[in-house]
Amino acid sequence: MSLLDSYLHHAIAVFPSLLRGAVITVEVTTFAIFFGLILGTIAAFGKLSKRSVFKIPSSIYVDFIRGTPLFVQILIFYYGIPGLINGITGEVFRIDPIIAGIAVCSINSGAYNAEIVRAGIKSVDRGQMEAARSLGMTERQSMKEVIMPQAVRLIIPPLGNEFIALLKDSSLLAVISVHELSKNGMLYVSKTFAAFPAYISVALVYLALTMGISRVLNYIERRLGVSDRSE
Amino acid sequence: MIEVNNLHKSFGKLKVLKGITEKVKESEVVCVIGPSGSGKSTFLRCLNLLETPTSGDIWIDGEKITDSKVDINKIREEVGMVFQRFNLFPHMTALKNIALAPIKVRGLSEKEAYDRARALLKKVGLEDKADVYPNSLSGGQQQRVAIARALAMRPKVMLFDEPTSALDPEMVGEVLNVMKDLAKEGMTMVVVTHEMGFAREVGNRVLFMDEGIIVEKGTPQEIFYNAQSERTKSFLSKIL
Numbered sequence: 001m002s003l004l005d006s007y008l009h010h011a012i013a014v015f016p017s018l019l020r021g022a023v024i025t026v027e028v029t030t031f032a033i034f035f036g037l038i039l040g041t042i043a044a045f046g047k048l049s050k051r052s053v054f055k056i057p058s059s060i061y062v063d064f065i066r067g068t069p070l071f072v073q074i075l076i077f078y079y080g081i082p083g084l085i086n087g088i089t090g091e092v093f094r095i096d097p098i099i100a101g102i103a104v105c106s107i108n109s110g111a112y113n114a115e116i117v118r119a120g121i122k123s124v125d126r127g128q129m130e131a132a133r134s135l136g137m138t139e140r141q142s143m144k145e146v147i148m149p150q151a152v153r154l155i156i157p158p159l160g161n162e163f164i165a166l167l168k169d170s171s172l173l174a175v176i177s178v179h180e181l182s183k184n185g186m187l188y189v190s191k192t193f194a195a196f197p198a199y200i201s202v203a204l205v206y207l208a209l210t211m212g213i214s215r216v217l218n219y220i221e222r223r224l225g226v227s228d229r230s231e
Numbered sequence: 232m233i234e235v236n237n238l239h240k241s242f243g244k245l246k247v248l249k250g251i252t253e254k255v256k257e258s259e260v261v262c263v264i265g266p267s268g269s270g271k272s273t274f275l276r277c278l279n280l281l282e283t284p285t286s287g288d289i290w291i292d293g294e295k296i297t298d299s300k301v302d303i304n305k306i307r308e309e310v311g312m313v314f315q316r317f318n319l320f321p322h323m324t325a326l327k328n329i330a331l332a333p334i335k336v337r338g339l340s341e342k343e344a345y346d347r348a349r350a351l352l353k354k355v356g357l358e359d360k361a362d363v364y365p366n367s368l369s370g371g372q373q374q375r376v377a378i379a380r381a382l383a384m385r386p387k388v389m390l391f392d393e394p395t396s397a398l399d400p401e402m403v404g405e406v407l408n409v410m411k412d413l414a415k416e417g418m419t420m421v422v423v424t425h426e427m428g429f430a431r432e433v434g435n436r437v438l439f440m441d442e443g444i445i446v447e448k449g450t451p452q453e454i455f456y457n458a459q460s461e462r463t464k465s466f467l468s469k470i471l
Binding site for chain 2: 125128132133135136137145146
């Protein structure tokens with residue numbers, strides 16, 4: 001059997017388990033995008049708030065998460081915190097790796113999203129808020145009707161990049177044995193030693209997924225661009 | 232209609248307004264002139280609390296708006312403002328720009344608000360631009376929509392902050408004409424402007440501001456042809 005034949009054989013053989021892994025990867029990423037957006041929006045408004053009860057915790061959150069590696073955050077969340085709880089209560093505490101993975105990725109992504117959302121809101125011209133307020137609209141109404149619709153258009157493109165980064169970064173969850181795409185590739189290699197075809201296949205599946213996200217985002221951007229013809 | 236008593240405003244150490252006292256009667260058109268940095272825009276922005284006065288009191292239609300218990304939003308419903316840079320909402324059509332606040336703030340139904348908005352667009356001569364977005368309008372058209380937007384709240388007072396300063400010269404006239412019509416209808420107006428022609432023709436009174444105080448005030452005739460203060464004279468000699 002030639003090398004090429006052998007590689008093709010492995011690429012086909014690894015595929016079903018990669019598909020199963022891809023489902024987990026997409027699942028984790030989707031949940032993390034959802035919760036990360038919520039966290040990011042809350043933290044963005046916290047950082048924009050004039051009141052330090054909101055501002056300081058938001059800033060600490062964003063700085064801590066952005067200043068430390070995701071890999072280390074995963075280790076802290078999955079091993080460190082259960083260990084701490086164990087130490088305090090004396091009871092064994094376990095987290096499901098997928099739940100832990102979704103939580104860490106959401107928290108991590110939220111910090112980056114916070115900066116994107118904050119920057120988007122800040123870059124809407126100040127005169128817009130003044131005009132809205134001068135008409136008697138409350139701060140909340142002005143934010144909802146005037147500022148956010150304009151900010152969203154500025155926020156979507158960088159947010160898309162963030163989602164793609166998140167999908168790729170979720171491969172780090174292999175370290176806490178979440179059976180996502182990379183982990184399943186590694187498992188296959190550990191049985192067959194066919195590293196090249198297996199990991200190339202893993203890479204290609206990631207590529208397909210990220211291209212899928214790009215497509216969806218382009219569609220959303222185009223939709224917003226048509227209905228919203230501002231400068 | 233508007234009463235201002237010893238109004239001060241500082242930004243940090245910079246004192247921008249140093250004691251403004253003035254009354255504007257109902258249906259009066261008061262033009263505020265003066266060099267840039269004289270505090271005239273800040274004075275105007277204090278009248279709807281876009282700037283919070285450092286000290287001093289302001290009454291609008293008998294209500295003390297500088298009272299800390301007052302609902303700022305309620306006050307602003309009665310005080311329309313037109314900005315130098317128009318500040319139309321770029322993600323909404325001209326019609327929606329005008330109808331938004333009446334719906335959200337006054338609680339009008341969409342139909343009532345859009346009817347009112349159409350009538351106002353007609354009034355400013357832009358009835359055919361209802362479904363156009365601001366970036367497809369010329370500067371003069373945008374400013375007319377902005378005036379219509381402020382009027383849609385049926386304010387008691389209209390504030391104009393250099394409404395023609397960002398316009399190409401050939402568009403100044405169309406905006407001033409809308410403002411003249413408004414003055415004729417008896418709207419109380421405070422206009423910060425460099426348009427001396429407008430001040431002379433439409434203004435009941437002119438205030439000349441410099442370095443945070445009202446240096447001189449009087450009828451347009453008095454200010455433009457018989458100014459008493461040297462500062463007023465030197466300013467006018469530069470711009471007339």
